[in-house]
Amino acid sequence: xxxxxxxxxxxxxxxxxxxxxxxxxxxxxxxxxxxxxxxxxxxxxxxxxxxxxxxxxxxxxxxxxxxxxxxxxxxxxxxxxxxxxxxxxxxxxxxxxxxxxxxxxxxxxxxxxxxxxxxxxxxxxxxxxxxxxxxxxxxxxxxxxxxxxxxxxxxxxxxxxxxxxxxxxxxxxxxxxxxxxxxxxxxxxxxxxxxxxxxxxxxxxxxxxxxxxxxxxxxxxxxxxxxxxxxxxxxxxxxxxxxxxxxxxxxxxxxxxxxxxxxxxxxxxxxxxxxxxxxxxxxxxxxxxxxxxxxxxxxxxxxxxxxxxxxxxxxxxxxxxx
Ligand code: FPP
Ligand code: MG
Numbered sequence: 001x002x003x004x005x006x007x008x009x010x011x012x013x014x015x016x017x018x019x020x021x022x023x024x025x026x027x028x029x030x031x032x033x034x035x036x037x038x039x040x041x042x043x044x045x046x047x048x049x050x051x052x053x054x055x056x057x058x059x060x061x062x063x064x065x066x067x068x069x070x071x072x073x074x075x076x077x078x079x080x081x082x083x084x085x086x087x088x089x090x091x092x093x094x095x096x097x098x099x100x101x102x103x104x105x106x107x108x109x110x111x112x113x114x115x116x117x118x119x120x121x122x123x124x125x126x127x128x129x130x131x132x133x134x135x136x137x138x139x140x141x142x143x144x145x146x147x148x149x150x151x152x153x154x155x156x157x158x159x160x161x162x163x164x165x166x167x168x169x170x171x172x173x174x175x176x177x178x179x180x181x182x183x184x185x186x187x188x189x190x191x192x193x194x195x196x197x198x199x200x201x202x203x204x205x206x207x208x209x210x211x212x213x214x215x216x217x218x219x220x221x222x223x224x225x226x227x228x229x230x231x232x233x234x235x236x237x238x239x240x241x242x243x244x245x246x247x248x249x250x251x252x253x254x255x256x257x258x259x260x261x262x263x264x265x266x267x268x269x270x271x272x273x274x275x276x277x278x279x280x281x282x283x284x285x286x287x288x289x290x291x292x293x294x295x296x297x298x299x300x301x302x303x304x305x306x307x308x309x310x311x312x313x314x315x316x317x318x319x320x321x322x
Pocket of ligand 2 (some may be wrong): 111112119
């Protein structure tokens, strides 16, 4: 992913634009909290029914232990919002939204393993391998990853197969070495090297976090039959919020408590991870995140009131406390 996209967008920004967006949101009286909680409840209900526990129960329980542990459900909500913006329905996108959360959960289970970040605490409870052992945790991740793709194909309704196929391909490349896996590899290689440059840091995060966030929005829009122009705008939106999300994640790792985060805070410093605050400091990092959110929201202007959920989600990303 090219980091030029961020620079180009940032160059076009006017300082007062962020007030304009806040004003737009207020003007339309869009209630982000109600929107997020309604969508989150819908996603929770769909996830709760997505994996039936059958023989051998242990593996299904391990998968559900992490999948149903709460979380912000940001990726599925982005998928639903992308679909709605492009004229589709929540029902049409729900299986893909669930699949995106299954994949995200898989990546967290594997990321927490002793061979990776060796974490004990996630989404406010012991990590999967702490409860089920490393062997079952690896398999629970594998089970979620493989199941996600079948789930999209077998559960999606009112979308034709030719429209569904590129959605599956998009999601697959977002997880493969071209996305999440590639970002994670570079992240592991850079551990202990605090002197990495901003391009390397951007590469890690545009792949490790950004690719799945982007695929979430785009897959939602693709299900609704969005054209190339819409997809390109949404792609630039998602890349910008993806990076802003990670910058805020790095800031929160320093400023929030483990209780607030539901995972071990202060971990980046502990393992000497290069982060945005380590390069820029906390205040400048927050400022950069704010600018990226503004750049993201600029892409949504042509969609008028249909853009409000995605604009509000972008605002939420910079204002969040966990
Ligand atoms: C959390 O980052 C980790 C990720 C967002 C992705 C990790 C990716 C993998 C483990 C690749 C697995 C993929 C397959 C297909 C098996 P973080 O450690 O910076 O954040 P944290 O503080 O939440 O742990
Ligand atoms: Mg980790």
